[in-house]
Amino acid sequence: MNAYLTEDAHLVRSLLPPTAQPPGDDDALFLGYAVLMRAKGLGTTAEDVHDTWAAxxxxxxxxxxxxxxxxxxxxxxxxxxxPYVQAIHAAARQRTADRARSR
Structure with missing residues (x-):
């Protein structure tokens, strides 16, 4: 099974600053953030993050x-x-760099 979204969700979570306090039992939330990272990347806004959280x-x-x-x-x-926007942006930059290195 390809767990690319799970890996991206873990990456976004790992890039949060220590001051961020995500809610508990939030794996599905971070999958949503991984989709934002893949779909919008550096174009992700705080409104996008809020809408994902609200859903x-x-x-x-x-x-x-x-x-x-x-x-x-x-x-x-x-x-x-x-902080979630910043983590998503950082994850998008990292994934872009990873793809460039693998070419």
Whole structure:
């Protein structure tokens, strides 16, 4: 079985700063972040990260107060998505470098 998305999810997680506090039992969330990394790469935005999180949390807590459009979040809640954007960008750069080295 090819586990490329799982590997990318682990890469994104490994590139988070120590101050980031991902929720527990979040493997499916990081698979979503891996898809963002592969589909949008450096074009991934904080809104993309929030939307991915919102889709993930809908299955866990459909009444979570932060399931609103990104622009409707307070600035401190928006800022919580930035470390994930940075990790996704770093993972995209690393995967691009890996592909260049393997050619």
């Amino acid at each position: 993930w949390v809908l299955g866990r807590d459909p009444h979570h107060p932060a399931i609103v459009p990104f622009d409707d979040l307070p600035a401190d809640a928006q800022a919580m998505d930035l």
